[in-house]
Amino acid sequence: MIEKIRLYAKSVCNLFKMVVAYFLSNFVKSKYKNMWLIAERGYDAHDNGLVLYRYLKNNYPHINVKYVIDRNNKDSMEIDDNDIIEYKSFKHYLAYVSSIVLISTHIYGFSPNIELSLFLDRKNVKIYRGKKIFLQHGIIKDNIVGLHYPNITLDVFCCGALKEFNFIKENFGFPNDVVQYTGLARYDNLVRNIDEENFILIMPTWRKWLNNCAIDEFKETEYFKxxxxxLKNMNGKQKIIFCLHPEFIKFRDTFLDLKNNNLEIASYDDYSIPFLIKNCKFLITDYSSVFFDVTYMNKNTIFYQFDRNRFQSEHYSKGYLDYNDFGFVCSTEEEILKNVRYCENNINNFNFEFFKRNYFTYEFGNCDRIVKLIFKKLGIEEERQ
Structure with missing residues (x-):
C-alpha cells in the first residue's frame, strides 16, 4: 500500500512539472525556438540518435539541435556541451514541451517521463508541440503489439529494411504516411574492416519472463545454464566478447566466474554497438535484431534458439522472418560448436544479393532521407548552410 502511494505521489509530481513546463514554455521561446530534440534511451548516445545528431551538426548547423543525455554517462563526451539537455532535469521538461521535433531511437525516449507521456497520449492529452520521429534502434522482425497504433502515436516511424517496412505498414495500423522506409541512420557508417575482425561476438537478447528474477533464481534458469x-566450452584460443542486453546487465556477475584473457563479459556501456559489429568475425545471437547489422556487413550469424516456442509465445510473437535465410539456426550446444568451427574458417555462406533485393535496397543516404522527411512533416523547405 505504501509503495502504491509513493508511486502515485511521484506520478502527480511529474505531471505537475510537465504542466508547469508547458505554460512556462510560452515565455522562454528564444532559447527553445525551433528546437530539434534528439534522444536514445534518454541517458546514452551511441546509436542512430548519435549518428543523426552528427549529420545535422555537419550539414544543418543552423538548426537548433539538442541532445538528451545524462552528463555522467561517458557517451556525453560525444555531444557538444552546449547541446546537452540533462536527462530528467526541468530543462528536459521545457525542451520536451517546446521542441518542434522530438526524435528518439526508443519509444518516447525524448520524454522526461515515458510512462506519463504514453498515458497522456492514450488519453488524447497533447502536452507537447513537436513532431514525433521514431528512429528505432534496430530492425523490427516480430509482431510487437506495444508498437501498434493507437498504443503509440507517431508522425514518422522509420524502417531500416524493405520487408520490415511492408510488414509494419500492413500490420501495425498506423495512418498513411507515418511508416516510412528510410534505412537506419547508423547504416550510413557501417563500413567493414576485415583486418580488425579479431573476436567472436555473442549477443543474446533478454526474456520478459526472467526480467524480475532474483540473482539466485536467474542462476537456475535455462537461459543462464x-x-x-x-561460454565455458567455447573458452579457448579465440577471443570472445559476451555482451548482455541492457535489461539483463543486472545479471552480469553470474557469468564473471568464466572471465579470462580470451573471454570478456561486457555490456552496452563498455562498447558501442557499431564497434562490436564492425570488428567481430561473426555473431552468435538468439533472436536479437542485431544480426541485421552483421548481415548488412556480409558476415556470418549463428542463432541459438533453444527456447523458440516460449519466446514467441511469451516475449514477442512471430513476424515475417525466417531465420534460416540469415544464418545457422541451432537448438543445441553441439550444433553451435559445429557451426563455430565452420564460421572461424569461412566467410558469409549466405546469398548477399538476396538480402539487397529483399531488405537493404538502400545502401547509403539514410540520414538524408530521414531529415528530408522531417522537413516535409514540418511543412517547410529544406535549407542547408
Missing part, C-alpha cells in the same frame, strides 16, 4: 555452458 545454456549460455554459461556455451
Amino acid at each position: 545454456k549460455y554459461h555452458s556455451l
